[in-house]
Amino acid sequence: MASGYIKVFGFIFLVFGVGSALFASLANLF
Amino acid sequence: MAKAKRYNPSISMQRQTRGFLLYLFLIPLFLSVVIALFSMKFWAFMLNLIAFMLFYGVLHLSKKGFIQEREYREAIFTKAPKIKYKNIAAYLLGIATFFTAWMAGGEPLLHSIFWAVLAVVGYWLYYGFDPSEDKLEDVGDLSGEVVLETFGEAQRKLAQIEADNKEIKDPVLHAKIQKAITKAQTILDTIADDPKDIRVARKFLIVYIDGVAKVTTSYRALDEADIDALTRQKMLDLMDDVEERFEKELQRLKANNKFDLDVQMDVLKTQIKN
Numbered sequence: 001m002a003s004g005y006i007k008v009f010g011f012i013f014l015v016f017g018v019g020s021a022l023f024a025s026l027a028n029l030f
Numbered sequence: 031m032a033k034a035k036r037y038n039p040s041i042s043m044q045r046q047t048r049g050f051l052l053y054l055f056l057i058p059l060f061l062s063v064v065i066a067l068f069s070m071k072f073w074a075f076m077l078n079l080i081a082f083m084l085f086y087g088v089l090h091l092s093k094k095g096f097i098q099e100r101e102y103r104e105a106i107f108t109k110a111p112k113i114k115y116k117n118i119a120a121y122l123l124g125i126a127t128f129f130t131a132w133m134a135g136g137e138p139l140l141h142s143i144f145w146a147v148l149a150v151v152g153y154w155l156y157y158g159f160d161p162s163e164d165k166l167e168d169v170g171d172l173s174g175e176v177v178l179e180t181f182g183e184a185q186r187k188l189a190q191i192e193a194d195n196k197e198i199k200d201p202v203l204h205a206k207i208q209k210a211i212t213k214a215q216t217i218l219d220t221i222a223d224d225p226k227d228i229r230v231a232r233k234f235l236i237v238y239i240d241g242v243a244k245v246t247t248s249y250r251a252l253d254e255a256d257i258d259a260l261t262r263q264k265m266l267d268l269m270d271d272v273e274e275r276f277e278k279e280l281q282r283l284k285a286n287n288k289f290d291l292d293v294q295m296d297v298l299k300t301q302i303k304n
Contacts, residue, residue: 010155014051017148021127022058024135025081029065029074 048096052089077134084126091119102161106222114160124150184235187243194246206269213276230286234279
């Protein structure tokens with residue numbers, strides 16, 4: 001059970017962290 | 031029986047989908063590179079290209095780490111991987127995220143650091159760490175390291191015998207050697223299932239397989255046309271003896287396992303009676 005929560009947290013952190021950086025670089029082009 | 035593997039569909043599913051997210055991360059960067067190129071922003075093009083390569087490196091290292099982890103999980107006894115690919119990939123992801131946000135994205139330093147840390151922690155939580163413990167049990171007076179080495183050596187020798195046998199044209203001898211190889215492989219599988227057996231079968235692993243490997247290598251070195259009937263007959267007789275010996279070895283292993291069962295049953299019986 002706990003490992004499921006950890007994975008979901010990990011997924012959110014990963015997508016938010018990397019996604020923000022990727023979005024920033026894309027937005028910087030316009 | 032020893033070759034039968036437990037049905038485990040989750041591993042094969044993981045094989046295909048693991049690292050999917052890392053592929054997705056490449057898409058926006060790919061777009062950034064293309065857009066920067068077409069809008070003639072050369073500096074942005076360079077930065078985004080570097081960012082793309084960094085993320086590609088993360089993907090590559092992660093894939094290596096996943097393969098390594100799978101092999102570790104499937105092996106019965108093995109050492110922990112020396113190069114921790116997943117860990118390196120996690121740090122590289124931090125660098126890649128920081129670079130993309132700060133250099134390519136022009137975001138404030140603190141924001142960029144925050145996202146990079148978040149990405150690294152997220153990677154650890156989502157993909158986990160590399161295996162760090164050796165999967166080695168000490169077997170009686172033998173250390174796990176020795177067990178692994180002995181077993182690996184035996185397997186290498188067996189592979190060598192198999193390679194030698196491919197070159198042997200004499201069909202009768204070829205078949206006999208093949209039979210011995212099959213039997214030896216069964217013994218190795220039995221030992222892999224229960225490493226305690228290594229104590230019983232040490233002579234087989236170290237002496238017999240090595241002896242057979244030496245004989246087949248020497249035989250192969252000769253031109254088969256030059257081998258006289260007497261030598262051939264001696265070789266055939268020897269392989270018969272080898273096969274018989276291997277069969278005895280297998281029976282001994284089985285008897286040993288039965289002995290373990292008998293002991294455990296006796297122990298339980300005594301416990302129940304008291």
